[in-house]
Amino acid sequence: MNQRQQELLDRLNRSGKAVIEVEAEHFGVASMTIRRDLRFLEKNGLAVQTKKGAIPKPKIYAAPLNMAEDSAVKRKIAVRLLEMIEPSSTVLLSTGTTTLTFARLLAQQNLPMTIITNSIPIASALFQTRIKVILIGGELRTTSLDLVGPAAEKYLSEYHIDLLVTGCDGADAQQGFYTSDLNLANLEKLSAKVSDKVIVITESRKFGRKALVKFAEIADVDAIITDNHLKAIDRELITRNGVEVFTT
Amino acid sequence: MNQRQQELLDRLNRSGKAVIEVEAEHFGVASMTIRRDLRFLEKNGLAVQTKKGAIPKPKIYAAPLNMAEDSAVKRKIAVRLLEMIEPSSTVLLSTGTTTLTFARLLAQQNLPMTIITNSIPIASALFQTRIKVILIGGELRTTSLDLVGPAAEKYLSEYHIDLLVTGCDGADAQQGFYTSDLNLANLEKLSAKVSDKVIVITESRKFGRKALVKFAEIADVDAIITDNHLKAIDRELITRNGVEVFTT
DNA sequence: GTTAAAGATGTTAAAAAATAACATTATATT
């Protein structure tokens, strides 16, 4: 990378964008030269070419965080859960999109509490709040920004948790809760074991969809928070197990 | 925003990019329609139009993340370090801006190796590459997205590392290396202990600036990689300790 | 139900931008 390319990259990072004609003027070179420079920067993962120029390459870790948009349904569930949280308690918040929505809500509340999680997006969402955040170490999954594996389990086994809050990929009112990753299922089982109380938060549409691995029986949990489209029969089956059901 | 635009945004966020012709095909509409949709998404701050399509709008995150831009000096140091890395080795990459620059370089190379780190940005930068990433658990610092504390130390103490790569906040050619956080210093000391080899990468301007806590003597490290503005006297003092110095 | 209006989508010609190919200039090497 030559002097001009470096300065171009610096200007790009400083201002957030580069316009070919403007840069060609600034450096006193042909626009073709700037085109070649931007091509070079893109090739090296430092920039992304846009319509008439380029922008800095979006940092990789930002993208997955943006992926999980908060849906209206998830936000309602999160608000319902918030009412049930004891201030100053220690909560284990497992990876998932609904739990992430809840974490974003918590960040706004800024309560003095401790959150333990295996999700990088959740930890990031709680960054620079009054909440003390402990991230469980482990192997980074290639499918999502969270940590699982034996090391994660070992790490977690030394904690004692007041409340576990987790989501699920699938649920059945008689069978229990499912996730699509075996490693994650193991971690979830252990999480429930070290926690005094377990709450599952999930959209009602997850009911009837079984995923790869079961990580908990219905009776293993203390409460389920879901939206108001939960079928009456499912609700009946759950409460029969002594599990509380809260809807939005 | 209509149904198609919603789904288009969804696909955009999921895959990280949208190509006009591909999307037109997928939705069974004219490419002009997708152009109009992307124009709309850009206008609403949800996407940035690129050469033949668009990417999701890079969200600006907390200041500490954005400040860590790759500078030309850091990139040169990172390139120099890359030449010295054994493929398939296990490297402990400590938190820092220079180490983050190196991680970004590594992500482009996509070598089959294992990286252990206590930095969330570093772990994220290596997400979805062939590199196996292990994130050390611990307490999230409020000043930067990394993990420290007794739990982190306990976690780390069970590993054996080929090579530790770390930066520093301050350095002195006679006294050693400094950082501004006591917890981090403790972790750094332990990191050096569990590693066969230690390389410090740092900009030469850090020399002569002492920070709060010393975490290593000069003689504790095997090599230092810095830029070519390192003073001759500093270089002399370092090599006298049997420590190799590489400059860009 | 009909009809007008507004909005969305499709089509195509014109404009703009990007590329490729080659010419020229600068830089490095011997």
Add this chain to the structure above:
DNA sequence: AATATAATGTTATTTTTTAACATCTTTAAC
């Protein structure tokens, strides 16, 4: 200085984007 090599500039060609307008769809009013 001669030569090779790399970088930059120029321009013709191709591709992409835009703008303008035609057509189709939806909505709302009557």
